[in-house]
Amino acid sequence: MEKIKMTTPLVEMDGDEMTRILWKWIKEKLILPFVDLKTEYYDLGLLHRNETQDQVTVDAANATKRLGVAVKCATITPNKQRMEEYPQLTEMWKSPNGTIRAILDGTAFRAPIVLPCIHPVVKNWEAPITIARHAYGDMYKAVDMTTEEPGICTMTFKGESGAEKTLTVQKVDGPAVWQGQHNKEASIRAFAKSCFQYAINQKQDLWFSTKDTIAKIYDGEFKRIFEEEYEQTYKAEFEKLGLTYFYTLIDDAVARCIRSKGGFIWALKNYDGDVMSDMVATAFGSLAMMTSVLVSPDGTMEFEASHGTVTRHYYKYLQGEKTSTNPIATIFAWSGALKRRGELDGLKDLAAFGQALEDASLETLLGGIMTRDLIGLVDEGFQTTAVNSEEFLDAIAGRLAKKLA
Ligand code: NAP
Ligand code: MG
Numbered sequence: 001m002e003k004i005k006m007t008t009p010l011v012e013m014d015g016d017e018m019t020r021i022l023w024k025w026i027k028e029k030l031i032l033p034f035v036d037l038k039t040e041y042y043d044l045g046l047l048h049r050n051e052t053q054d055q056v057t058v059d060a061a062n063a064t065k066r067l068g069v070a071v072k073c074a075t076i077t078p079n080k081q082r083m084e085e086y087p088q089l090t091e092m093w094k095s096p097n098g099t100i101r102a103i104l105d106g107t108a109f110r111a112p113i114v115l116p117c118i119h120p121v122v123k124n125w126e127a128p129i130t131i132a133r134h135a136y137g138d139m140y141k142a143v144d145m146t147t148e149e150p151g152i153c154t155m156t157f158k159g160e161s162g163a164e165k166t167l168t169v170q171k172v173d174g175p176a177v178w179q180g181q182h183n184k185e186a187s188i189r190a191f192a193k194s195c196f197q198y199a200i201n202q203k204q205d206l207w208f209s210t211k212d213t214i215a216k217i218y219d220g221e222f223k224r225i226f227e228e229e230y231e232q233t234y235k236a237e238f239e240k241l242g243l244t245y246f247y248t249l250i251d252d253a254v255a256r257c258i259r260s261k262g263g264f265i266w267a268l269k270n271y272d273g274d275v276m277s278d279m280v281a282t283a284f285g286s287l288a289m290m291t292s293v294l295v296s297p298d299g300t301m302e303f304e305a306s307h308g309t310v311t312r313h314y315y316k317y318l319q320g321e322k323t324s325t326n327p328i329a330t331i332f333a334w335s336g337a338l339k340r341r342g343e344l345d346g347l348k349d350l351a352a353f354g355q356a357l358e359d360a361s362l363e364t365l366l367g368g369i370m371t372r373d374l375i376g377l378v379d380e381g382f383q384t385t386a387v388n389s390e391e392f393l394d395a396i397a398g399r400l401a402k403k404l405a
Helices: 017-032 045-051 055-067 080-085 098-103 187-203 219-242 248-259 268-284 311-318 328-345 347-366 388-402
Strands: 009-012 039-043 069-072 107-112 130-133 143-147 151-158 164-172 176-180 206-210 245-249 265-268 288-293 301-305
Touching: 009 055, 009 248, 009 328, 017 311, 017 328, 017 388, 039 055, 039 265, 045 055, 045 164, 055 069, 055 098, 069 328, 098 288, 107 268, 130 187, 130 268, 164 176, 187 206, 187 219, 187 265, 187 288, 206 219, 219 245, 245 248, 248 265, 265 268, 288 328, 288 388, 301 328, 347 388
Parallel strands: 009 039, 009 069, 069 301, 130 265, 206 245, 206 265
Antiparallel strands: 107 130, 107 288, 143 176, 151 164, 288 301
16 A cells, blocks of 8 residues: 655654653554654653753744644653653753644544543534633732731832832722732733634634623623624624624533533633643543644644643553553544644545544444453443544554554
């Protein structure tokens, strides 16, 4: 069989622990036998980030900007415990995802991969709900303080021009607690653009909700910028595709979401997105079945699994045990990136390969062959065979080869 050709490379970011092992197997078993793979490889494994003083992360993000598509393996974000585990670390390096997100000015979209034999806890959800979380500002870049006596708190903005604006926050008659929040026009606009762009790409409706009845000015800005971007830039394309942009109060959105059939993208402010993405992930079943795509306002995309490096399984693997780690989210990161590369470069075969890879993976699961994490989630009476990661990947490879023959 002749291998499928690529023209432009995609950015490949390797990672850590068990997902780094899965990464190698996925390439060996599911991609390299079929595709004449072209990647620009960046090793974001913790030790290589340390050797390059984290320059490799910056280089990988810049390469993604240049090439438009990336696929990323899960990586360790060092904490105190990791500093002890890896004594050679010269610094507690920042989260690579945070660094990449800042350079790409992107929004992360998290979506579950759904199977007809695994029913979400919310029984009327038929199709995945994708959460788009604004990843800048509000509570996450706030300043806080407590005060001990009666008094008054004011908030002052000093412009570079010398102009000032002052507001009374509150006069209090005893001890109190305070918080100052902000967001940036440009960041909210980039968030809006990424959401509309992604909705068009996925051909799904876009919902957006805030609490603008209470935070009339703060949340009102979010609502206004979304509306402005929609009217000016995206409305025509939405109407052509028959898509809806729907704004509603967050309370109403929560109620409608629970009663919905799913199948839409829900854009949320930073805190709301943090909370709702955990709710949606839990209701759909498993962290191992969640994908994540970082989308820039210009349409640059970076694909990855939502889960981490699965440390517990890695230590078993190092002891020679065959683990049953679920590779689905990482496979879908690869298939998503290959489909996007194919779409951007006009390579129908490459895009079709990405789709075939997803189909072969889902059919394997529907045939009852799955990793252990899914066994407990399937419907009663559904026949399953628990396999280890390599057996699972071999089963997918067999189906994929038949599809492509
Ligand atoms: P994790 O790697 O997501 O794993 C937590 C637990 O979830 C696992 O122990 C496992 O449960 C289950 N799980 C997750 N993915 C699975 C899969 N594919 N197949 C089967 N089970 C799966 O989270 P963590 O242990 O909190 O974090 C480990 C490292 O990952 C940390 O160093 C963190 O910094 C990093 N991290 C990276 C990213 C990223 O790069 N995007 C995201 C999150 C975390 P059982 O042990 O019960 O089997
Ligand atoms: Mg959360």
